[in-house]
Amino acid sequence: MKEGMTMDFRFTDRKRAGRDFAISLMMVAFTTLVSLFFKSLDFQDATLTITYLLGVMGVAALTRGKFFGILASFLSVLSFNFFFTQPIFTFYINHPDYLVTFIVMFVASVLISSLTTRLTHQTELSNLRQERLRLLDEINRLFIHSVSIQDTLGKVADLSASYFKGEVKIVVLTQGGPLLFKSVVPFETDDFEPTIITHPLTTESEMSGSFSLKTHHPLTEETAQFTLNVANQISAALEKEALLRTQTQAQIEIREQKLRNSLLGAISHDLRTPLATIIGSTDTIIENYDQLNEPIKKELLTNIRDDAEWLIESVENILSFTRVEDGKLKLNKQMESVEDLFGDLVSHVVSTAKQKFVLDVPDELLMVPMDGALMEKVLLNLLNNAVKYSPLDSEITLRAYRKGKTAVFEVSDHGLGIPKEQHEKIFERFYSGDVGYLTKRKGLGLGLSICKAIVEAHNGSISAHDNHPQGSLFRVVLPLEGGLSDE
Template sequence: MKKLNIEKEGLYDYDRIEGRRLLNKEKLIINLLKSTFIMTLTILVSFIFYNMNLNEATIILIYILGVFFISITTEGYFFGIVASIISVLSFNFLFTEPYYTLLAYRADYPITFFIMLIVAIITSTLTSNVKEEAMIANLREKRIEALYRSNRKLLQAENKKQVTDFSGESLVEILNKDVMICLAKDNILEEENIYYKKNTKIKDMFISYIDKEAMKYSFNQKIPCGLGTNYYKNIKNYYYPIKGQNKIIGIIGINLNDENHLTNTENILLESISVQIALAIERENLFEKNRKVSLEAERERLRGNLLRSISHDLRTPLTSILGSVSTIIDNDEVLDSEIKKELLKNVYDDTVWLSQSFENILSMTRIDEGRLELNKKIEIVDEIVVEAISRVKKFSKSHNINLSLPDDIILINADGLLIEQVLVNLIQNAVRYTPKNSTIDIKIVRESNYIVFEIEDNGCGISKENIENIFERFYTKTKANQGEQRGIGLGLAICKSIIEAHDGDICVFNNNLGGATFRFSLPARGEV
């Protein structure tokens, strides 16, 4: 299970979309101190204006201004309304005759007090409403901005893992809650991806048995379940299905903890992000499907190339075999033994070449289908090389093959038969493209933690164009010398695949003798 901590606070903590912030004891004390300070300051300023012999209307405006500031700096309606009442009472108590009593001698004072109270309450209420609306607008703006960032990230996602990570981070940021996202593959929910908000203490809220059952129920029934619904309502999590175009593609889990349910706005945001996730996942599925179609088309193209290459390149040796055998059968009595031996040798050489070609074709087929299995075990390098040389010498006696081995016996952990096939292909390649009586040197050396194999000839070398493409499938020499037997272009590609499967490396270059050197290295496993 993946656990990712998101070091970000949520946008705001609201108990309802109307914008009422959660008031704890600390906030209550702060609001009370603000109200007391502003009201005290209002009374002091009123005394100053009173001593300056300003009329009562000015002092009333000072009180209304104080109520206005209290409404701006505190949360909710309570402190503004209380400040309105205190303003009327303190104005009556301090600035109307008889002073320092709540009695009023003039008949118009009660009306003045009533109007002052109404104006103060209306001012407080309107100010609080404006502030609440501003906070709601700010919250919506930040959530829309977060949705926009989430959408941009999802557009940049390169795989399903990034889609879930980006979406989980966005949900934690927007909802300020712990989030779980679980995608489905072949209609089966996969491993959960959990994203925590800052300072989360409980780390196993989505992995209980009842939660897994709720996830399966929501996935199978295609409906939300958990806290706040009629299904699995005793758990503390809320599960919402991610609905694709034709099927459910996953589940989003929200940890509600002590809350009863998500607010309407939170539900809308959750639905919006789930739609974004569904679109992103379906886009990735479509991309994967298109990639498979492209790979299948490429396989078909390679198969076509293979068939064309086989039909073209195998026709010559088959025709030669057929001609030699027909000549022997039709002229057996008149042919002398030397001519028969020459014809049979041609048949043998062409048959060996055909056998090797078919072995390469089968090996490449296994590589394409992912069935190239390495049967690794401890092998002695000397034995593999000597066996490969003996196989080649059966049909290439016109070349001088020299072997140079280190004094110590070297061991490698490899598939001996496949490494032998690599050596046979490389030696045969040197035999095929060098004149008769050429020398082929095979050198085995140890360099650091690798065993290096070199097959070196003194032929005509390889052109730059051929060196750049020589390990590609179906690639053959652009200009073959007359008399050279054309290959089907799979031997060197197979060599590269086998060496890379052993965590090795292979290359080719022209040497100082004028010929070419094929060099490959394999990890050493020890020596005796």
């Protein structure tokens, strides 16, 4: 599905269209008043043009879709002609130069509006992906820790109905007869006729059934694909339930793997978005190479590089997440020197980072029983996050010290910090906090959860704190005794 199509449950109804139309008119009127004020101060026409362009950008950011940005562009050109070109208070154009000016102004306004709309759309897509991943992960957790499949299916129906804002029915056919699990969450509007989408629940055993959704939302291809992912999760769980009664433990483990792979398949599906962005940016460069100036070309190429780096990091995190979920995280503990570990860490990040690094290690030799490669991955992830979310030329501190029978590692920065209510949530799978003010793209929310799994495998702990007076501090605590046992 193309990104330009309507997203899940994001649609423009009549009320929203009226609101966006009013915003467009008020923004053009406001920029006209500001321009009239600037004109009274003998500001140049270029300043007035920039004022109108900013207004168009505001309309694109506050409204949905490209239409209202184009409408604001058209109205801005008309207002500029009416109030600021001779003869004023008419739409008459008495000189060809003005016509060229209006055309350039309109094209620039439309381009700015399109770019702003695309950025807003990308942000909404990112938030939507996070919501979908969290729903699938919560369903996955329910099934993994399920005691009663019937209670779990009822909770899944409630979760699905709450997310889709509609009526969800899960029908499971058994030898004792059909089982129905139904949940309804009313939607706030019924402007659209109700739509029903149904997916079969297929298994290799005697169990079968269906997952159906009834909603007043206009369903899209992407919504259908997402509901299919939910149905596949339920199908895998039903098959596991049947295997508990009829098959061996080895076969059960295979189905559990299938359940986890279904979740990872949904994650991989979302990796297509940055690929689509890369293709879109390259197409823009190829098709408009001569028309684009150098700063725009550089920006597009930078976006391509950033998306490629995000993809690499995401794939590496997914592979690590798979190993953790499969229980394949094996520790090779040795007595490791903290100084050697810190030396390897700094060599990885200091060459590319713009921040200043401060190392704080104890005077005495500190040897810690740990898997050096895995702990390097943990601390490197914390350092990369500090670099990513800290201002340039700020200070990042990597510290280690002995506290009783533990070794403590700390990574602190002087960025904007993390709200206290998110200090525990950031270690959850697929959780990425509100960091949009610093980065263009959110991660999949796996990095810190992987760090937590590695640290806990060492019988240690990891936590987030405020770094006074500003910034964040991550603390890792590892035991110094009993570290070389095969735990």
